[in-house]
Amino acid sequence: MRFDVVQPAELTSGEIGRWRALQALTPTLHTPFLSPEFTRAVARFRPRTRVGVVHERDEIVGFFPFEHAPLGRGLPVAPGLSDAQGLVHAHDATWDAREMVRACGLSVWEFDHLVAGQHVLDAYRTSGAPSPVIDLTDGFDPWYQLVRARSSRVRDLPRRARRLEREHGPLRFVLEAADDTAAGALDTVLEWKSAQYQRTGRSDRFARPWIRGLVHQLLDQRDGTFRGCLSLLYAGDELVAGHFGLRDHGVVPTWFPAYAPSMGRYSPGLLLHLAMARAAADDGVALIDMGRGAKTYKDELKSGDTTVAEGRVARLVPAAALAWARTAPVRSARRAVDRNPRLYGVADRVLRARGRIRPPGHVNGVSA
Structure with a gap:
């Protein structure tokens, strides 16, 4: 095995083609977060992004996208944003993960959303978590009948939609906005x-310029089947709800859904997801991945779960131990909260209370 480390912009067209071919062969890799276009887009804003190209003799058998943080700490591409992480590799290829980490100049590589089927990394998983999905393989109707039978809120959505239309105008949904108004709608x-x-006491991701810049760049990106996907729900001429995500290989991860707070009584988030599922199924999407994390709407809409894992590949060097000491307590606390509905409810209430008392213009603990 040989591991060559390159900047994403240095990947040749042949290497990108090989990456996409390997990705297409394995269903668990059919996520835009593991597409080469995502890594290359992130690298424009996160210059420490790298790719380990794995060779066996004269053949490329894998790609290892990562970020090279200080002290040799390796992170996933777009840390804190990517809901699917891992290697893109030939199914029958295998190599030593610690040797890969060493060859890439890292002391440790940490992951928190590792997709299934990563046999090279099986020994390094420390925990797993469900990631709810909407399976549209058989079309919209079977999924809708399933969730409608299970959720009274889903059964009530037609009534709420009719009320919204009476009070604000006919509903109109756009699966992929790409006209001159798209950038303004995204904002x-x-x-x-x-x-x-x-409002909920969470860290505001869009206070970070690199995240806002990345999202706007992805809106305009159209590389084959990979693209940014801005979905919008209107009532009359009024924008009610929207979602920005990515799309590739027939998979759409839900990334940034949001709605107008003034429309809350109509359940606009659920109406948006329902419209997304219907239009996406008609347009050839097989899976909407709602991502890890406990949310009531996910339980109401999911048709099942995939599993993502946390863990780390660490070399026996001091820098790896230092990285563990800095991150392990936070990860352990978060896992405990995620796994215990009672703890999650308490944490959510505390965060919401903090959001209510946060001074205006105060973001992420820093005055804007």
């Missing part, structure tokens, strides 16, 4: 999402 959705983060 509105991001403002709603920022307000939601602050």
